[in-house]
Amino acid sequence: MQLDKENMKKIRYLIAFAVLLYLGVQHLDIVISTAKVLLGFLFPFILGCGIAFILNVPMKFIEKHLFGKAVKQQKKAAMKLARPVSLVLSICFLVCVLIIVMLVVVPELGATLVSVAKKIEENIPVVQKWIDTTFGNNPEIIKWTQSLDIEPGKIINSMLGVLKSGVDNFVSSTVSITIGLLSTAMNISIGFVFACYVLLSKEKLLGQVKKALYALLPEKPVRYMAHVWNLSNRIFSSFITGQCIEAVILGSMFFVSMSIFRFPYAMLVGVLIGFTALIPLFGGIIGCWISFFLILMVSPMQAVLFLGLFLILQQIEGNLIYPHVVGGSVGLPSIWVLVAVTLGGSLMGLVGMLIFIPTVSVIYTLFREWVYARLDKKHMVTL
Numbered sequence: 001m002q003l004d005k006e007n008m009k010k011i012r013y014l015i016a017f018a019v020l021l022y023l024g025v026q027h028l029d030i031v032i033s034t035a036k037v038l039l040g041f042l043f044p045f046i047l048g049c050g051i052a053f054i055l056n057v058p059m060k061f062i063e064k065h066l067f068g069k070a071v072k073q074q075k076k077a078a079m080k081l082a083r084p085v086s087l088v089l090s091i092c093f094l095v096c097v098l099i100i101v102m103l104v105v106v107p108e109l110g111a112t113l114v115s116v117a118k119k120i121e122e123n124i125p126v127v128q129k130w131i132d133t134t135f136g137n138n139p140e141i142i143k144w145t146q147s148l149d150i151e152p153g154k155i156i157n158s159m160l161g162v163l164k165s166g167v168d169n170f171v172s173s174t175v176s177i178t179i180g181l182l183s184t185a186m187n188i189s190i191g192f193v194f195a196c197y198v199l200l201s202k203e204k205l206l207g208q209v210k211k212a213l214y215a216l217l218p219e220k221p222v223r224y225m226a227h228v229w230n231l232s233n234r235i236f237s238s239f240i241t242g243q244c245i246e247a248v249i250l251g252s253m254f255f256v257s258m259s260i261f262r263f264p265y266a267m268l269v270g271v272l273i274g275f276t277a278l279i280p281l282f283g284g285i286i287g288c289w290i291s292f293f294l295i296l297m298v299s300p301m302q303a304v305l306f307l308g309l310f311l312i313l314q315q316i317e318g319n320l321i322y323p324h325v326v327g328g329s330v331g332l333p334s335i336w337v338l339v340a341v342t343l344g345g346s347l348m349g350l351v352g353m354l355i356f357i358p359t360v361s362v363i364y365t366l367f368r369e370w371v372y373a374r375l376d377k378k379h380m381v382t383l
Contacts, residue, residue, distance in 0.1 A: 044188075101275070291310075
């Protein structure tokens with residue numbers, strides 16, 4: 001390698017990077033604390049980017065189908081109103097969905113808890129009588145069961161006593177709790193305002209970022225970064241849209257089928273399974289067992305029949321609906337979907353499950369493009 005001006009510049013950058021990396025490793029605690037402080041400052045804007053990305057999906061749909069023809073005809077009024085009206089309608093749509101879910105879930109959940117409490121209260125004497133009949137020859141077990149104070153009234157009074165004793169601790173920590181709630185509300189408010197600003201001027205912001213990158217970096221890396229951004233945007237948007245459509249379809253299937261066969265809690269189970277279906281792979285199973293427990297409190301036979309119904313609908317969803325609605329949106333083989341869900345869940349919980357599938361899909365697509373490009377350079381036939 002010749003030590004010309006360009007190569008010397010690269011060597012200086014490499015040495016500077018190595019020195020910074022060494023200092024960072026030596027003072028890792030300072031680096032981590034500084035990163036936490038920066039993350040705290042940037043959190044509202046990161047949250048705003050997430051809100052903007054989610055709102056962008058319905059906003060694009062509304063803008064395309066409601067104002068598409070008028071914008072193509074370059075009508076000034078439509079061009080000015082298309083973006084803000086689409087944004088307002090998107091926000092109203094999501095708020096309405098949340099309100100409807102709350103109006104459905106909260107009353108049903110309250111009624112379910114009351115029903116479960118009554119069932120437990122009714123079955124306590126039955127269980128005690130069964131224990132007396134079965135273990136009548138064992139006085140130690142009978143003595144132990146009689147010593148158990150499981151009267152519902154006394155249990156409620158003891159719970160109220162615990163709550164009352166914790167009032168003093170709650171009052172003493174009211175200030176810190178209030179500050180935390182205000183901080184969270186402030187972050188959400190700033191993030192929401194930032195998201196609205198980003199969505200209203202997203203083309204202008206992207207153009208400014210692109211100009212800055214072209215000014216700072218060579219043309220080839222900037223073009224590749226633009227390709228990665230377009231690919232990520234397409235995959236993430238398709239994944240979110242597909243998961244939401246699939247969840248609505250699956251929840252509706254459960255509600256309709258359970259209503260036809262007169263299962264209890266049809267509306268609650270439909271909403272519950274629809275929401276848990278947003279969790280890839282494992283969400284349906286979680287919703288199934290929660291619903292099974294709720295139905296079991298009403299009728300054990302119907303709970304068993306519900307498991308059969310779940311298996312049938314899950315097969316229909318897995319083999320017919322999911323491949324057409326979500327399967328083509330990420331283009332990721334099943335084995336890598338499992339890896340992405342496991343890794344994302346272990347690192348970031350539920351949010352990680354939702355984020356890692358499209359992220360791994362982007363990495364998989366870019367790696368596949370790189371492999372095919374290398375094979376093409378070597379003039380090798382790809383299978």
